Amino acid sequence: MKADIGNALDGALGLDRAALDDLDERVADAHERIAGGRRESEHGYAALSLPETCDPEPIRRAAAGFDPETVLTVGIGGSALGAATVTDALDSPVDARYLDNVDPAWVRDLVADLDLSETVVNVVSRSGTTAETLANFLVVREAMESAGVDWTERTVVTTGPEGNLRSMAETHDLPALDVPDGVPGRFSALSTVGLFAAAVAGHDLDELLAGAASEAGKLSGSLYDSPGYAYGAVSYALGERGAAVNAMMPYAESLERFAEWYAQLWAESLGKDGRGQTPARALGATDQHSQLQLYRAGPADKLVTLVRPLESPDTGIPETDLSGLEYLGGSTLGDLLDAEFRATEASLAAAGRENVRLEIDRVDERGLGELLYAMEAACVVYGELADVSTFTQPAVEWGKKAARGLLGGGEFEEAEAVRGKRRLEVE
Template identity: 70%
Template sequence: MYVDLGNALDAEPRLTREALERLDERVADAHDRIERGRAEAAHGYASLNLPETVDPAAVRRAVDRFDDPAAVLSVGIGGSALGAATLAEALGTDLDAYVLDNVDPARVAGLLETLPLSDTVVHVVSRSGTTAETLSNFLIVREAMADAGVDWTERTLVTTGPSGNLRNLADRHDLPVLDVPAGVPGRFSVLSTVALPVAALAGHDVEAIVDGARAEADRLAGSLFESPAYAYGATCHALERRGAGVNAMMPYAESLESFAEWFAQLWAESLGKDAVGQTPARALGATDQHSQLQLYRAGPRDKLVTLVRPRERPDVAIPETDLDGLAYLGGGSLADLLDAEFRATEASLAASNCPNVRIEVDRVDERGVGELLYGMEAACIMYGELAGVETFTQPAVEWGKRAARGLLGGGDVDAEDAVPEKRRLVID
């Protein structure tokens, strides 16, 4: 992974090279804390050990029992689903890859009407084995399979913790089970048994994904000027402290659109605490040059734009044309056009003094995706260390879960006490 900070300096908000050099002393201290956490496999920090602790062979063994499925359905929520969606979209697959990560009844019913249930592998993921949304969706999918005469026990893979309802179900029906890694929060679990089975089912090289992550891990160092991941995390923190409270993640590859959604969860849930943190926005180049770029360039000076692209990509030639005014396109290619759009956006933002960072990988392949995902996780952890927040907790999320369980009568809060009386101002 390559990180270019040039356009993040001396923009608005203003961050100088000298300020980064001063911040680098704190980066060194933060790196030491991170390394101690890794050595102890402490909660959260253990995420950065996944390139060494995950077992790709175990993932392959778990999926080998499923012969050439037509589709894979990931059932989870948040980090238990977004990682799988990111890998499936980024790497592509001959399988039809679906994700159920919400409980919208219209979406669930519509998917079940079209899903080839007899030829679908269901991968259900819940560390606790009690996640309401995940278990509700899984029960519905299981019933749909049974109603269609499909033996759901032959089509289901479980990833869960050491105990809980889902573990008990897997043991009772002799389902293949992978363990959720200890000490790894869901939003940091993409490089583990939580998401890698989807890549394995699609025939991708899981070892290469892990190798890419390992290569990025080897580049972690006590200076932001020696570590791309730390350079990005430290720069984001420094700009946020100066007023850049929004970070727009804008990949120039449609295969990375789900990556931007994955990044949004990672950034928001990890760093949004104690009245600090950047609000992640999602954009897609070149599409959103024709919409959101207007705001980034001419709106409030509270944004950082992160531009992501591969250095190499597949290409499609643009035919020659005799249409007036379009001759300049003929003989070129879509990759050339997209690259020109990328460079123009980068220059446009710089000309308007909007800070932007360029992140590149060689290719959107297994190794490149492994580098990118690990790099963003390490950047997030560095940001959290510098900001002094509890990166690996999510108390605001837990509040909402507890209240929802109370409303449904399944928690430790009475339904009438779960949510205070809503203040209303209704306009009919």
């Protein structure tokens, strides 16, 4: 993967090369802390060792007994988004679906749309007690039973060493994959959590991990040697100068879910102690016709991240005699998308609005491995530079306790705060 940070310099927020060179000294210190955390397999830092520590064989064995039409992942947040990013990006004969919300109408319609006799279910929760995941799984299990499908023959569990899911797997002799120690869910795409659906869909897990390993090998004491560190350091430096928003804008329809994965990674990891950036999700070229207006002419408080593959399948544009459109004939949709990409980049730069270009060779297993790993490394180095607790999520845990208390799952003061909501209603 390559990161071009040239357009992040000398813009409206005032980051210049001298300041970036000064920051590079702090990146060297951050790298030492990260490298030490990886060596000791410390919580969170262990995620950056997954290219070496993740063994794909158990994942392949768990997937080998199935030849389904659909693989349905039941999880939420990091328990689903990594897998969805990979399967959405890659062509596959298997339909990969995700139950990652508890909107009742949506869940009902999704489950009703499946041939459950041709579906393999992967239920994913480290604790084995995640309310949304367990509730959705119970709905799916009941639907299987009602359809005369033996759910125990079509369910794989991915979970920690204890909890309801582990007990269920042992009771019913279900295939069970272990969630890796020390890896928060949002950093788990390149592990058992994120790779089962890809394995069922026939994707090359070795190439995914090899792509990640190639980026891991670039981590060093300088941001100028590592695309991941370069992106993380520049994002941090601009954030400190007022870039409160980071707009992730891939120029590939297949990477739209990647932007969603990135948003969770960036927000949950870095939104601490009044620090961090708000991730915005955009899609090139679609959102050039809407969001670009704000990014170029609105408040100078954003970094725009442009992502693209250098190679992709292409489609020719037919010749036309329509007045004013003759220039399109004989070119390709790829040519048009490339022109749109470069025009957006130049438009932002001309207005002094900071942007970064990230490029992979192709949207394939290796390219995705590179991209996912580089963004995780970027997030970790940002957290080190900002001195935030990158691998915790206390605000998320507060909401979980509040919801559980409201449902009668225990006594939690957070639930009382919900009940005490201030109201000022207008009808």
